[in-house]
Each structure stands twice: as structure tokens, then as C-alpha cells.
Amino acid sequence: MKNEKNTISNSKKIRNLINSFSIFGFVLFLWNVIRLFSDLEAPLVVVLSSSMYPTLCRGDVLLISHNDSHSFHVGEIIVFHVTHRSLPVVNRIISIHIDKKGIEHILTKGDQKTTHDRALYNYEKGQSWIQKEDIIGVAWVIIPKIGLISVWINEIPLFKIILSFLAIIFTYFSY
């Protein structure tokens, strides 16, 4: 009786494993297609600040795309770097000017505030605008709230520990 039960379990185990691998493989394939399309290493961004509330909340996930020949328009939601901050900022373009050399100068603002982001730019060097080089990409897809898990993992250490513990228990008992 016990031997029979074991052999059934084994083939089921292998099937489950193959299933998991193929789902994983499919997701990996989809992920790489998106990466190829958006020309970016990491086309997925989790919104961390509430500066774009109520449009975007903390934990919302954005898919961004990057195109070197893209000309920006006001109203686009962009993800950009500010020189002295490590985390990229997600905000909306409110002003674009093209100077005599053809370089775009862009000003951004979060939806929640009534003041623009100029204070965030490199103030000591007198930077009043951001340029194309500072911009990582333009958002084109929103997926709400699923990034909250990643936010919790990063900000609450206890959550990370509990989650890893649960994952280990799960894998042990499921197979």
C-alpha cells in the first residue's frame, strides 16, 4: 500500500515540476519580449512615492518604454533620474522647450502638488530643467497595487523574514 502511494506521488511530482518550469519559462519569455520592445534592461517600475496621487499610488507598477528618437509631449508620465538621488522619480511632464541647438528642456511635476519638481533637480549646479539623458522611459501601461509586495519586502524587514519562512514551509509540504 505504502509503495503504491509513493510511485503515484513521484510521477505527479515530476509533472508538477515540469508544469512549474514551463509556466516559469513562459513568463520569462514574455518578460524578455517586453524588454526587447521597450529597449530597456528593466522596463518594470514600482511607484514608491505618493507624489502622483491620486493618479498613481504607492505599489502601482508601470511598464515603461525607451526610444532614442522619441520626442516628448506634455502630459506624459516619465521615470527619470535626478543626479544626487539614487531612486528614480516618477512624475508628469508639464513643460517642454526646445532651444536653438535642438535640445529639449523638460520640467516635471507630480499630480499631487501644485509646485513643479525644480527643487528636486540638482539645485547646487543651478539645474532648472532635465534633459533626454536623465529620462529612463515613458510609462505606457499601469498595473495597480501588485507592486505593494515589493514595497513591503524592501521596507519592512520582518515581512521579508516571514515571507521566506512561509515559502520554505510551502515548498516542503507541497511536494
Added chain:
Amino acid sequence: MHTFFQRIHQFLGFLLSTTIFIIIVNSISGLYLDDSEPEISIQLNKIHEFKNNARTDRAVIGFDLHADFTSTFNWNVKQIFVFVTAEYQPEGRGKSEVVIWDHIIRSKEEAVLDLVDQKNKYVLVDYENDLRGQIINLTVNWDVMPLNGFLRLKKHGKTQFTLPEKI
């Protein structure tokens, strides 16, 4: 599937795959549901001030805006971000666009805008102080923010006016 953990595992797997499926269907349906063309009319009411503050020329204007966005709302719309842009092209340079006013519409009930002599929220200033005598196009743009899915930026409605040559 007999043990407690196996059942939870099965359930969570199912939950994950159905959620992904719903998100994809929702996003795509949002694309097809929106083929509305809201009625919008905008015009300049008056130029309130055009002054220089020792560095740059700044313009404050009032505009009339009548818009009806009720047809744009569908099950996949979280809110509509409406904004008015001042577009112009100084000589020797490319196009400049400045958002001078914005507003968030959260539901169908709030979707009718009837503004008279609305002052701009954000001051109109040019990068190289090239505003005098400039021909300015005011356009109404809106960003349809979905619950999940694709972001779409649209524009419609235009009016033109010229800023005075002298302050």
C-alpha cells in the same frame, strides 16, 4: 491534492493565473471601449497680466472652457486628467509646450466642465524669455487613466491668441 498545504498551493496558483488573465482582458477591453469624442470648446477670455519680474516675462491669462467628458468613462477608467497647454514656436527654435492648467475628473458625475475666465494655475514663462508678440495656441488635452492597462493621451480643441509686443 489532499493535504492542507497542497490545497492552498493549488488555490493560490489558480488565483494568480486568473488575476493575470483578468488584468489582460481588462486592459485590452479598455482599448476597444474608448472611441468617444467629447465635446470641447475653449477660448481666451482675457489676458490678465503680462509682466516682467526682473528676470523673465510672465503671463497670466483667463480662458473659457466648456467640456463634456461623460462619454469617455467606461468600466476601465479610473480618472481623467485634463490639462490645457499653451503651445508656441519662437523663431529659430523648436516647439514649446507649457501646461498652464490641469484638473482631475474622478467620475462621470464630475465630467462636465463649465469654466468662465479660469485663470491659469501655472504661470506661462518661456525658457529663453521669448514671449513678447508670440502667437500662442491653447489646446485641451486629456489623459485617460485606466484601472489597469494602457495609458492614452489625447487632444482636441484649439484656440489661438497673440501676446502683446510690449509689457
